[in-house]
Amino acid sequence: MVAPPDNDVLWARALHFSYRDGSPALSGVSLGVQQGEILAVTGPRGSGKTALLRCLSGQAPARQGEIWFNSVPVHTMGAQARERLRRDRFAWIDPTPSLVPELNVWENAALPLMLRGTGRRRAKTAATEWLERLDIGALARKRPHQLVRAERQRVSIARALAPAPTVLFADEPTAPLHRADRTQVLRTLTNAARSHGVTVVLAGQDAESAAFADRTLTLLDGRRVNTVHLPPVTEPEGRAACSLSV
Numbered sequence: 001m002v003a004p005p006d007n008d009v010l011w012a013r014a015l016h017f018s019y020r021d022g023s024p025a026l027s028g029v030s031l032g033v034q035q036g037e038i039l040a041v042t043g044p045r046g047s048g049k050t051a052l053l054r055c056l057s058g059q060a061p062a063r064q065g066e067i068w069f070n071s072v073p074v075h076t077m078g079a080q081a082r083e084r085l086r087r088d089r090f091a092w093i094d095p096t097p098s099l100v101p102e103l104n105v106w107e108n109a110a111l112p113l114m115l116r117g118t119g120r121r122r123a124k125t126a127a128t129e130w131l132e133r134l135d136i137g138a139l140a141r142k143r144p145h146q147l148v149r150a151e152r153q154r155v156s157i158a159r160a161l162a163p164a165p166t167v168l169f170a171d172e173p174t175a176p177l178h179r180a181d182r183t184q185v186l187r188t189l190t191n192a193a194r195s196h197g198v199t200v201v202l203a204g205q206d207a208e209s210a211a212f213a214d215r216t217l218t219l220l221d222g223r224r225v226n227t228v229h230l231p232p233v234t235e236p237e238g239r240a241a242c243s244l245s246v
């Protein structure tokens with residue numbers, strides 16, 4: 001077994017992953033992410049971005065390959081240890097903000113902290129600070145249904161950052177937003193992560209995610225490629241043709 005480099009907070013080698021029905025999603029992907037780095041994972045639909053983030057974050061065990069977090073092997077951990085790792089060190093943002101409808105904005109943002117055992121008062125303070133940093137402090141007492149989607153996505157960013165995760169996995173966090181909202185949410189997310197030294201693995205189909213990242217890793221059909229040229233043509237399936245150089 002090759003040991004990962006010391007300065008990589010996350011390191012993976014030759015990952016293979018298939019969905020339950022046998023659909024292959026990753027075929028031998030290797031990567032390293034340094035502490036505080038923002039890595040964009042780009043590629044067309046179905047290229048394996050979500051599968052990669054799910055494997056790296058311990059949500060889905062890879063069929064083959066190694067994943068190391070801070071020099072600790074994740075690929076040999078049992079389900080409970082992976083669950084603890086995800087709760088204590090990682091955070092996740094989905095394309096569609098899923099908030100608890102019965103809770104108000106600050107309670108939603110404070111929820112992961114309270115689930116980790118932080119007292120309500122301290123959790124509220126931390127959540128409120130993040131809501132203010134993300135310019136939605138005034139919405140703290142509103143319920144999710146009273147917010148527009150971009151505001152709800154900011155709440156999910158606050159919820160992800162409030163527990164001070166070591167690594168934030170953001171799976172196409174701006175996919176459902178308008179262009180102006182996308183840029184603003186990406187800027188907010190990456191600025192907040194940089195100012196707190198949070199490592200980010202950011203999946204996105206567009207070049208915009210890459211523009212906010214320190215480095216880009218591109219996937220095509222579950223493999224890393226050096227460049228993918230996507231013609232500006234919308235095909236009926238929404239899946240653009242690709243030319244690549246590996």
Ligand SMILES: Nc1ncnc2c1ncn2[C@@H]1O[C@H](COP(=O)(O)OP(=O)(O)OP(=O)(O)O)[C@@H](O)[C@H]1O
Nearest residue numbers: 019021023024025044045046047048049050051052
């Ligand atoms: N739940 C699932 N069950 C079976 N196959 C799946 C499932 N989700 C995705 N796939 C397939 O696995 C491959 C990789 O999908 P994945 O969602 O990881 O790619 P992606 O780059 O994140 O795509 P998108 O941009 O559409 O989210 C694709 O061929 C996809 O069709």
